[in-house]
Amino acid sequence: MRYDAEHKQNTHKKLLKAAADAIRAEGPHRVGVAGVMAKAGLTHGGFYAHFASKDELVSAAIGQMFEESHARAMREMLDRDPAEGLRAYIRFYLSRAHRDAKDVGCPVASLISDLPRLETAARERFAEGARQLTLILAEQLRKLGHADADAQADSLLAELVGALSMARAETDPKRSDAIILHSRQSLTRRFQLESPA
Amino acid sequence: MRYDAEHKQNTHKKLLKAAADAIRAEGPHRVGVAGVMAKAGLTHGGFYAHFASKDELVSAAIGQMFEESHARAMREMLDRDPAEGLRAYIRFYLSRAHRDAKDVGCPVASLISDLPRLETAARERFAEGARQLTLILAEQLRKLGHADADAQADSLLAELVGALSMARAETDPKRSDAIILHSRQSLTRRFQLESPA
């Protein structure tokens, strides 16, 4: 190797990060190869030394997003008792900060309606990531003593994703805040996570 | 007028319908002016006699989708007692048929993550449509005696949209069916819509 041994790997990672952010913010179809390269400080030509196609970049970027997302979920729950951990995750997920951060945050909410239109590889990666997130939530619900934890986890994630997405789509700030709040209250009650006053 | 008096209006409506279907199936950014015209049996050139721009078409098509969607919601609830009506709507919304119909069905689920990326006019139309759908649901919940009907309607719609979207994204058919079912059960229980055995 003539360049630094890790040179290309570093560039690769930078590209993945840049793509993951851009795709969440702009959507897979509005993101261009040239734009991603520029964001990483490069020009468009070298792209195909890193990825075989744009589709492959999209797939890989989705994987990257879910890694961040799972890490975040684990971090919220780690070193907390189950109820407090789940409460913390819900509060993070249904927060104004999460709603307003277009280029980071949960890939499920950012890409959900783009997904059925992507090619198979990307869809598989996404589905895999979503399944894993569901498992993390189910595990937490199980610790809380819910018998049908898997079913409940599906329902919980559905409302999280739906509420965050609806809040992002709502143009009236007050309504948007309300949407987040209503689902937060509803979920808190439903899973008996009322903070011990 | 040399052509039939309604000729242009009819074309206009055909374009709106075609656009509404294509946009739900392909997404606003992947739909092309030429494709929509072709779907209506025309060629691309005449487009600008009907719409000032593609953006305007997208906005108008979103309005069209919500008209269909609200009509559907009303139809499910009409001539039924509140509980049965709401149950019927939930069963329609969280059904395999709705999940598998890419080009028709609720615009909220089809476009939710494209929305933050559209221009203002389209976002306003969407938000307006979503608000109205929430109102329809809230009204139904109010009839059922729920005190905080507005908040509950937000939460209900969030789970509906989230679950349908997640089911569409899931590549494993059995998991996809399960996602729909879990939210249907969860909502049915939550709003006490158990069918009278």
Added chain:
DNA sequence: GCTATTATATGACCATCATCATACACAGCA
């Protein structure tokens, strides 16, 4: 310092797309 090799840049190709100018076709009327 020279050279071999690897990472990135330049520049081009072709396809797609929104937009528009202009030409044509249709139907009601004289």
Added chain:
DNA sequence: TGCTGTGTATGATGATGGTCATATAATAGC
């Protein structure tokens, strides 16, 4: 049966975007 004006088609333009061939720049080992 021509005339007229409205609705649609033809075709062009400029922009953008994915892809690739080829050229250049960077550095580790001799």
